[in-house]
Amino acid sequence: MAQQGPVWRAPDVLPVRAAVAKERQDLWDVPLPQVRPSRGEDPADRASPPSAVSSCHHDRVPEFRTYFHRRSTRFARFYQSEPVARMLGRGALFDRLNFAVEQAEAVEARHVLDVGCGSGPLFAPLVRSGIRVTAIDPAPNMLELARAEAARHPDGMVEVQQRGWEDLLEVDEYDAAVALGVFDYVDAPGELLRRMGRAATHVVGSFPAPGLRTCLREIRYARGGVSVHGYRPRDIVRLGAEAGLVVAARRLLGRAGYAVRFSRP
Numbered sequence: 001m002a003q004q005g006p007v008w009r010a011p012d013v014l015p016v017r018a019a020v021a022k023e024r025q026d027l028w029d030v031p032l033p034q035v036r037p038s039r040g041e042d043p044a045d046r047a048s049p050p051s052a053v054s055s056c057h058h059d060r061v062p063e064f065r066t067y068f069h070r071r072s073t074r075f076a077r078f079y080q081s082e083p084v085a086r087m088l089g090r091g092a093l094f095d096r097l098n099f100a101v102e103q104a105e106a107v108e109a110r111h112v113l114d115v116g117c118g119s120g121p122l123f124a125p126l127v128r129s130g131i132r133v134t135a136i137d138p139a140p141n142m143l144e145l146a147r148a149e150a151a152r153h154p155d156g157m158v159e160v161q162q163r164g165w166e167d168l169l170e171v172d173e174y175d176a177a178v179a180l181g182v183f184d185y186v187d188a189p190g191e192l193l194r195r196m197g198r199a200a201t202h203v204v205g206s207f208p209a210p211g212l213r214t215c216l217r218e219i220r221y222a223r224g225g226v227s228v229h230g231y232r233p234r235d236i237v238r239l240g241a242e243a244g245l246v247v248a249a250r251r252l253l254g255r256a257g258y259a260v261r262f263s264r265p
């Protein structure tokens with residue numbers, strides 16, 4: 001005889017996931033907080049949690065500038081296969097690339113600045129869309145990979161320069177400036193965004209969300225002397241406002257965070 005009793009059912013996670021996703025999307029609708037800077041404080045930097053490690057604006061060594069120099073090949077390998085990257089939980093790398101290219105196309109960019117270009121995964125899709133790229137990165141090993149990638153494209157389409165965002169002094173030189181996987185590690189995100197927004201009319205960036213995933217990255221990267229920052233949607237909106245920019249488009253990158261386009265109002 002069949003046993004009677006309560007029947008166990010697998011929990012229905014889909015509605016929960018949908019609710020969480022909606023809640024994260026709704027977070028974008030928060031009103032812009034009024035931030036009154038205290039004297040001597042850079043208001044843009046208030047959106048970032050206090051940093052454990054410095055950027056070049058402080059006395060300590062900016063480890064972010066060298067961290068990816070030592071890990072260039074390992075990091076670049078993620079781009080070899082999108083399905084493998086997705087299997088390893090790194091699909092957001094491709095989602096943010098796609099977002100950046102879509103946004104560059106949406107604003108009809110002819111010339112894009114790629115800040116922290118790494119091995120140059122943005123070059124091919126931008127060049128395919130007829131967009132010229134100026135790419136900057138301070139890490140010699142990353143630059144070597146980026147220059148090899150640039151050489152695959154027609155002359156004059158990709159220029160690679162060894163410098164960090166701290167040396168960005170251009171004004172209105174580009175249609176869009178993109179920084180993917182850079183705001184994660186920068187201790188002065190307001191200053192970075194301001195410089196990008198001065199150099200270009202539109203700015204695209206990726207921002208990790210706070211939470212367990214970012215906490216675990218923080219622990220991992222701390223061993224290399226690099227801090228990792230998480231951003232809530234309201235932090236991103238406020239960072240933009242303080243740099244004189246508005247959020248014009250955004251995309252959730254799963255649990256990894258957000259990709260955002262800022263534009264001048």
Ligand SMILES: C[S@@+](CC[C@H](N)C(=O)[O-])C[C@H]1O[C@@H](n2cnc3c(N)ncnc32)[C@H](O)[C@@H]1O
Pocket residue numbers: 064065066068069115116117118119120121136137138139142163164165166179180181182
């Ligand atoms: C996580 S990787 C991302 C690379 C590339 N944007 C991508 O999406 O694959 C971060 C890159 O930022 C570069 N970087 C480090 N310090 C920097 C700085 N001060 N200014 C600009 N880029 C920097 C690193 O060398 C590294 O190539």
